Every structure is written in structure tokens, then in C-alpha cells.
Amino acid sequence: MQIFPCPFCGPRNETEFHFAGELGKVRPDTGKEVNARDWATYLYAQRNEKGLVREVWLHLTCSELFVMERDSLTMDVRASKSLRGDAL
Amino acid sequence: MTSHRTDRAGLIDRTQPRNFTFDGKAYRGFEGDTLASALLANGVRVMGRSFKYHRPRGPWGAWVDDPNAIMTVTLDGRSFPNCPAATTPLVEDMQARAVNAWPSAAFDIKAGLDLFHRWLGAGFYYKTFMWPDWHLFEPMIRKMAGLGDISRDAPKNYTADQVHDHCEVLVIGGGAAGLACARAAAEAGRGVVLVDDHPIFGGGLHQSVQIEDRTPSEWIADQLAAIMGAGGRVLPTTTAFGVYDHGLVGLAEYGAFGTAPHLHRMRADRIVLATGALDRPVTFAGNDRPGVMAVDAACEYLARYGVLVGRRIALASNNSLADAAEAMLTQAGAKITRISPQDGAIRALGGKQLKGLAQGLRRHEVDTVLASGGLTPLVHLWRHAGGKLDWCAARQAFLPGAAPDGMVAIGAANGTFDLDQALSEARAIGAGNASDAAARTYSLTPLWPEPGDKGRQWIDFQHDVTLKDVELAARENYVSVEHLKRYTTLGMASDQGKTSNMAGLAAMAAIQDRPLPEVGTTTFRPPFVPVPFEMYHGHHGKQLWHPLKRLALEPQHRAAGAALGEYGGWLRPGWYGTGNRGDLIRREVLSARNAAGIFDASPLGKIEVMGPDAEDFVNFIYYNTIRTLKPGNIRYGFMLTEGGIVMDDGVIARLTENRFVISCSSGHVDSVREHLEAWRQDGNNPDRIFIHDLTQQWSTVTITGPKARDILAKLPLGLDLSAQAFPHMTVQETQREETPIRIARVSFTGDISYEISIRSSRASDLWDKVVAAGEPHGATPIGIEALSILRAEKGYIMVGKDTDGETMPHDLGITIPRLKKKPAYIGDRSLHSDKANLPDRKALVGLAVGDGDKVLPTGAHIVDGTLSRSLGYVTSSYDSPTLGHPVALGLLENGSARTGEIVSVWHMGETRQATVCAACFFDPEGERLHA
Numbered sequence A: 001m002q003i004f005p006c007p008f009c010g011p012r013n014e015t016e017f018h019f020a021g022e023l024g025k026v027r028p029d030t031g032k033e034v035n036a037r038d039w040a041t042y043l044y045a046q047r048n049e050k051g052l053v054r055e056v057w058l059h060l061t062c063s064e065l066f067v068m069e070r071d072s073l074t075m076d077v078r079a080s081k082s083l084r085g086d087a088l
Numbered sequence B: 001m002t003s004h005r006t007d008r009a010g011l012i013d014r015t016q017p018r019n020f021t022f023d024g025k026a027y028r029g030f031e032g033d034t035l036a037s038a039l040l041a042n043g044v045r046v047m048g049r050s051f052k053y054h055r056p057r058g059p060w061g062a063w064v065d066d067p068n069a070i071m072t073v074t075l076d077g078r079s080f081p082n083c084p085a086a087t088t089p090l091v092e093d094m095q096a097r098a099v100n101a102w103p104s105a106a107f108d109i110k111a112g113l114d115l116f117h118r119w120l121g122a123g124f125y126y127k128t129f130m131w132p133d134w135h136l137f138e139p140m141i142r143k144m145a146g147l148g149d150i151s152r153d154a155p156k157n158y159t160a161d162q163v164h165d166h167c168e169v170l171v172i173g174g175g176a177a178g179l180a181c182a183r184a185a186a187e188a189g190r191g192v193v194l195v196d197d198h199p200i201f202g203g204g205l206h207q208s209v210q211i212e213d214r215t216p217s218e219w220i221a222d223q224l225a226a227i228m229g230a231g232g233r234v235l236p237t238t239t240a241f242g243v244y245d246h247g248l249v250g251l252a253e254y255g256a257f258g259t260a261p262h263l264h265r266m267r268a269d270r271i272v273l274a275t276g277a278l279d280r281p282v283t284f285a286g287n288d289r290p291g292v293m294a295v296d297a298a299c300e301y302l303a304r305y306g307v308l309v310g311r312r313i314a315l316a317s318n319n320s321l322a323d324a325a326e327a328m329l330t331q332a333g334a335k336i337t338r339i340s341p342q343d344g345a346i347r348a349l350g351g352k353q354l355k356g357l358a359q360g361l362r363r364h365e366v367d368t369v370l371a372s373g374g375l376t377p378l379v380h381l382w383r384h385a386g387g388k389l390d391w392c393a394a395r396q397a398f399l400p401g402a403a404p405d406g407m408v409a410i411g412a413a414n415g416t417f418d419l420d421q422a423l424s425e426a427r428a429i430g431a432g433n434a435s436d437a438a439a440r441t442y443s444l445t446p447l448w449p450e451p452g453d454k455g456r457q458w459i460d461f462q463h464d465v466t467l468k469d470v471e472l473a474a475r476e477n478y479v480s481v482e483h484l485k486r487y488t489t490l491g492m493a494s495d496q497g498k499t500s501n502m503a504g505l506a507a508m509a510a511i512q513d514r515p516l517p518e519v520g521t522t523t524f525r526p527p528f529v530p531v532p533f534e535m536y537h538g539h540h541g542k543q544l545w546h547p548l549k550r551l552a553l554e555p556q557h558r559a560a561g562a563a564l565g566e567y568g569g570w571l572r573p574g575w576y577g578t579g580n581r582g583d584l585i586r587r588e589v590l591s592a593r594n595a596a597g598i599f600d601a602s603p604l605g606k607i608e609v610m611g612p613d614a615e616d617f618v619n620f621i622y623y624n625t626i627r628t629l630k631p632g633n634i635r636y637g638f639m640l641t642e643g644g645i646v647m648d649d650g651v652i653a654r655l656t657e658n659r660f661v662i663s664c665s666s667g668h669v670d671s672v673r674e675h676l677e678a679w680r681q682d683g684n685n686p687d688r689i690f691i692h693d694l695t696q697q698w699s700t701v702t703i704t705g706p707k708a709r710d711i712l713a714k715l716p717l718g719l720d721l722s723a724q725a726f727p728h729m730t731v732q733e734t735q736r737e738e739t740p741i742r743i744a745r746v747s748f749t750g751d752i753s754y755e756i757s758i759r760s761s762r763a764s765d766l767w768d769k770v771v772a773a774g775e776p777h778g779a780t781p782i783g784i785e786a787l788s789i790l791r792a793e794k795g796y797i798m799v800g801k802d803t804d805g806e807t808m809p810h811d812l813g814i815t816i817p818r819l820k821k822k823p824a825y826i827g828d829r830s831l832h833s834d835k836a837n838l839p840d841r842k843a844l845v846g847l848a849v850g851d852g853d854k855v856l857p858t859g860a861h862i863v864d865g866t867l868s869r870s871l872g873y874v875t876s877s878y879d880s881p882t883l884g885h886p887v888a889l890g891l892l893e894n895g896s897a898r899t900g901e902i903v904s905v906w907h908m909g910e911t912r913q914a915t916v917c918a919a920c921f922f923d924p925e926g927e928r929l930h931a
């Protein structure tokens, strides 16, 4: 059981969290023409990196999204901060 | 049979005899015995049958390393399968039976399988039973294989308590090293917890004569007193079965036999592994015979239980620990013959009864063979935590290498096999210092399986894997240890290879002529020993796992005789009254169509979206255009995923310019709220949008039916209810006795309906008044079953029932936004993918059958003429009380172009005909809806 630090609530069991995506994914502006490849990349292509990753997580109990930096190999959690303001 | 119990006191209580049976025969042991020690004391050696060949097997080990003696134990009428005899405490009146043996371990009618071993080698099942179809053979094989039978009755009161705990230092293993370390840490002021899986601490210390001028029992008591005196906690009969992410240690604390262990989820700042080491078997012909046992096991049986396992013993060991064992066993009255297994191949003689041991031409008349091929440190938990292993050539073992965070290994688990050295290491680590390695006296001659040797040499006792099987696997190129494991099932038995893995790896290394460390080990996974599933969920069952949401109006429903059931996580009335369920539901449908139904719609979502950016936000969230919705109006719409799939449908009301209420499906409230929050915070300015889920704060009473307006008019609300003043798809806010009330004219039945929402604390008063007002009109409360029929008659869908994971809005006939809506919305681009444009997409249709025909089964497949392919399926199907014939909805390839077509509907081997029609059976012009 991992312990994740919600920037608002502090350290909690991982069961209180939902993964919400890799950080830095930008939704293509669908008000304009978006080609199929770009849209498919947005929908399905994950970097899924080994090692240091930055991700968006949702703390279910407070409903806040936040950014977490962790190591996908060692499961070390380095830092977390609110989604507002500068990303990590 | 003579008693094998000696004068040596051991740790048993000889004033407390315990009577028990094994395979139907009565025996007697003592308090403090295990099933295995009590049977050995009675001269019983055959305690089980092997998994594949049904070979007779006796205990190899004296504790968790024993792979052989597995029993179903019945106590007080409750049966517990797969109890390891070596760790199961003896209790008065236990009835034990060997698993996988019938009628008894000593006489097993399937033992004939052993004669066919030539054809039952590794991969036999894979090779033999694949043609024509594995499923033909599976039932027979399953019947023959497997361990204990699960009792059909769940034992009552078998519930595990669960504790979340924390300590500064967790010491795992209460042998000499663990005790000394825990004491040093506790005396240095640390919060210590010491656990050991035995009921009595001390590990192998009980075999010693003295330790630091004290008897073992005195010394152990001293350490425990000091630990507890310094504020430490000690937990006997507690197994550390796994180390999980971020240092979580799972501890199973066992109580009396037959009770569920307590689960401790322990977080420790520092974990000290003092888990000891095991004797590994020597691989020789017949090494699985009952009577072949680990050297250390024989010493433990003597030290803890006063049981001498044999009188004439061959001691076949390659290491320096054999001297102490010889002295101890000789003193207890055994005649020992020392054998150097490295000097030439040995083989066990005899069958069920061990007759002797041969080495070359020499035969030794012995009744017991004790074997040790060296010590293997127990590094399972180290590996669970991600620690590395280093090969030590001097000790011929994998030892803890680079440490995981916060973990350290001491004593035999760290390869420190000498007592003095282990104690100084333990004390240094406990006090927080580094340990300086002292000289070591442990020595051994490398001894590993030699491929090509004659005879059947067993590597995995429980799964019947022999050296030849490993050779076969190597020949067939299953040379990676993970492939070897799966092909031969080596190490996959309930003991998880505690005794077999090293021999298997060494055999593979020898066959390939590679150094052993290069072959590597398989992955160590929790649990270290089998633990009951029960322990993982504990009390988290039923209401404590997934609590039902309760309606504010539940007392009213109960008083009205509602049949309450779980629907989408809520406890809701399915129907009202007692009697035939179908008749009651039918009557409710008819009363709703002829007069009115009164329905508790409180679980419907009531998620408010507010703020200056609310309009843009909901316009982006919805497939449908919401921007043009005027205050006071309601619109039906879909929410899509970014993949364009319909995730929810429902209505959205615009109360004021910047305030919307989203009325999503009852079962989707939590996921919709999460969806909205995610988009609000990531992609929008969260300071300009506010989301407030008031689903539970507001209750909703729905009146639906031709008399709905008349009934509502009786509540003095001061509203003009005429169709012109209060048309379909509008909302009005008012007050009743200073309580805000919201009335939405929307319909999920096809008849005129009002959804009246009020603060939940005032809902009962509203419900009573509505029911009273409805009574003269013939209106009755209706449950969700009737509502499901009413909506299906009208062709209104339920997302997730009438849609699947591929359904897009145009498949449901809502096509305009896809073609016309300009601003971006979630899922928009996906609606124009190649897949979205395919002509044969599954679309919503109605399915009609002839009058008097039976209802189509929900889930039945719509098939093409040759029955070779499914074109879709029935999603909702009911016998319509309103129309007097069955109605059904379905998803069908190219469905909208098939109107009028007769299709085949297949279900459970039966094929019927149905006519594709529009997905609306009731009031298609909507006259009643807009009345």
C-alpha cells in the first residue's frame, strides 16, 4: 500500500486516490480541424515512462486534483503540489 | 509402534494430554505439540501424498519449510483444508486427514499413478491434453489433482480483525538475533515491535545447551522481559507474510486454532529481518521417502517437542553444523552414521518404510536419513521490499545485498550462521551502529544436484518435480528460471519453493554449465506462507464494504409495504405490497398510465454548476448545445467520454443565468461529479466555476400520469400549472412553508410528470401530502420496476443497459449536435473518426413480436440467417401491461435502416423471430407527454 501526499490533506493511503492522467497532456483545440493522428495520440498515447514521472491525481475524499512526481520503478514519491500555479 | 517421545523436556506440557485422530485412527499428544510432532511421537511417518504421483510423503521440515504434510483438520464440526501439520498446533479432539489421499495417506488407491511416471513428466499436461480440446480433460484432471476440499459452509464467526499500526523498529524473527536486536533497540529508546511465527520465542536456540551462561529458556525470558520493560511489544504466533509498497508489512497474528488471524498493517520506520535460514535438501535417489528429513528439523522436533525422529540415523550433511546435531541426537539415544554425500551418489532404500541408505556399494541399515545441503537464508521479505541478493561462494548461498530503504538483515538471514557473531551483529544494529563482521566458523563443501545421475531424485516434493524434469525442461529450451518454474511447476506449490528453488536453480546451472548466480532466482512474492483470504477483507463485507445509500423516505416506503432492494447503490422500493411480484408491478404500471404513479426519484443526480463560466463549462461538458438554454428551461442531453462514447444521459435545468442543475442517472452521480471536477480543475479556471453535489440533500417526489396535474394542483403552491404556463421541459421554483421547492416538468415515462424536489428533512411531509392528494384519483406509489417498464414502453434508454462501451449519440438517434454544434465539447472529434462513420454501427431499435408471444430474453443475440455471427442483442425487454404485448429494445448493426425487417433472435439454443421497429411503443406523437 503506497502513501500519497495530498497537498491539501496530507499523506493518505493510495486507495483514496484516482489516477487522472500524465501531466502535460494538452487537449487539441477541436474548434479547429484536428487530424486523426493527433487526436488518437491525445486519446491513447501514453508516455508510460520508467523512472521519474509527473502525473495528475485526484484525491477522492477532497475532490482536488494535484500534481505528483514519483518514480514508476521504485515507487518513491518525490513531491506533490496543487494543480494551480506552476507545475512542478 | 513404539513411542518416539524422549526424556528431553522440550517445550510441551506433559501434564496436558491431547487426543486426536489421523485418517481415522486415534492418537495422543501433548499441549504444545504440532500435528506433525504428535504423529512422529506416535511413530507415524506417512502424513500425505504428493500432488501428481501420489507418492507417500512424511515431514521434511519441522516448521514452515515442510512441503509434505498437508491435512484437512476438523474441529467442533468445522473443517479447515490445507493445514500444514508442522505448524498446526495440536488441539483436543482434532480430526486430521491427509489431503490428496484416499482412503488414507498410508493406503492411497491413486498411488498406481506413480507407475506411469515415465509418461507424466514435465509439460505432460500441456503436451497430452491439448487435442482435441483441453476442456474435455479438465474436469477429470481437476478431480484427481488439487489439495484439500473447501467446506461448502463458510465457518461462522471466522472474521479477521484488522489493525493499522506503526512502530519505529519492527524486528521480524524472535530467534537469538531477533531477540538481542529488539532488546538493544528498545533499550536505546526506540519503539520496538518483535514478531515471531512460533508460539514460543527463541528460534533454533532451544537446541542449545547454554547461551551466555543461561539455559535457552532463561536467556529468552531475560530478553523478552528487557524488551517489554523498555516499552517494546512482542507478538508471538505472528507471521510477517509480506512487505508491500512504501514499507507496509503484513502481519498475521494467529490465535486459537479455527479462529481467523488478526491482520496488522504495520508501518515501521525501520525493519530488521531476523528470519533465519533453512536446511536445503540433498538431491539423491529416493530423497522423498518418508524418513528422509532435514537435519535441523530433527533437532527442532527433539528440542521443542521431545521427539526423537529415529533410532538409527544416517546424517548426510555437507556442512559444519552437523557436529552439534550429531551430539544432540546421540545424547538423546540415537545411533548416528555420518555420511559425506559429496563423496559419492547416495540413494534411499525401501518404499513406504525407509530401509536404509546406500552409497556406492556400501549399505547402511538405518531407519532415518537426515540431510542438509547447506543453509539457505530466508530472504523472502527482503526481496518483497526490492532488496538485492548477492551470491556468496563461501556459504554457497544468496545473501542480502543492496538494502531496500529502511531495511536491514541480521543473523542467519544475513548469512551470519554463527551464534556469537549473530549476537554481536544484532546488538550493534539494534543500538543503531554498524556491525563489524567477526570470524566465522561455518563451513561447507559445495553440494548441488548432478545432472545425469540415476534414479528419481526429487527437487520439489509437493509438486513432484524431479531432476529429470529439470533436464527435460532444459532440453526443450525452457532455460530461463521463470520458464522452468512454469513448465515444470517447480516452486509453485503451497510452500512456494522454500526447499526446492535452490536445488532447481542449481540443477539448471549445472545442466547448462553456467555459474549458479548467473541463472538467478525466480521472483519472491507475498505471502511468505499461505494465509486465509478472510484476513484480507476482515469485517469489510456487505454494508461495511459498500454501504447502501438510504432514502430519506425509507420509513414511508416501509410503511407502504415496499419491497426494498439495491438499485445502483441505493436501497429503493422495487415495488409495493405483498403477493405476486409480477402482478404488483403490472398493477403499478397500469395505475401510472390510467391515473398517476407516485415515485421516489431522490437518487437522481442534483449536481449544481455555478459561476460566471458555468455556461461555457456545461456547453463543453454536454454533447448537446446548452448555451441556448434559457433560464427556467430544461434540456435532455448526453455526456460523452473523449472517445465519443455515451457515459450518461439526463436533463440539465438552467435555474438562472449562471446556475445549472445536472440531473444525471442515479447510478452515475459519483462518476459524473468526478468527471465534472476533473474538467473544472484541469482545463478551466476553477475560480469561475463551482460544482456542488446536492443529490443527498434534496429529495425528489415524482408524480407521473394523466392525473399528475390534478394531483399537484391540490398542493397549495400558487403556481399556474396549465400547459401554456408550465410546459414540458421547464422548471419552476417556489416555496412551501418557507421551504424552497423546485418543480421540474420532465418525464421518464412518456406521460406528463412533475419532479418535486425539497430539502430532504421535509420530504416525508411532501410525500404524505402527494400520496393523500393522489388517492382520490386512483394514484398509487410505484417502484423502480414499474418505472423501468414505463420508460421502455416509451423507448427511453438507460445508459449502460441500452448502451454499451461503443455506443455513440448518433447510434441513439440524437444526431444534430454531431453535425451542427460548433463550440468544442468532450468527445467531439471522436464522433467523426472512421469508426464513428461506419454504416454498420450498432444502433438502438425496437423489437416487436407477435401478440401472445413470449417476452424476448434480455441479452439474447440477434443473429444472421446462418447463426454464424451476432448482429446485436436485446437490451431491455418486458411484457407491457399498457399495450398488452411484449416490448423490447436492442442494439442492432445498421439498425435504423432495418425497420420492418424480420430478424432471428437466438437464446440458449432457441431461435425466434422479431420485427425491427422504431424504439418507441407508446404515444409516439407525444400527445400525452405535452398534455
Ligand SMILES: [Zn+2]
Pocket: A006, A007, A008, A009, A010, A059, A061, A062, A063, A064
Ligand atoms: Zn485531499
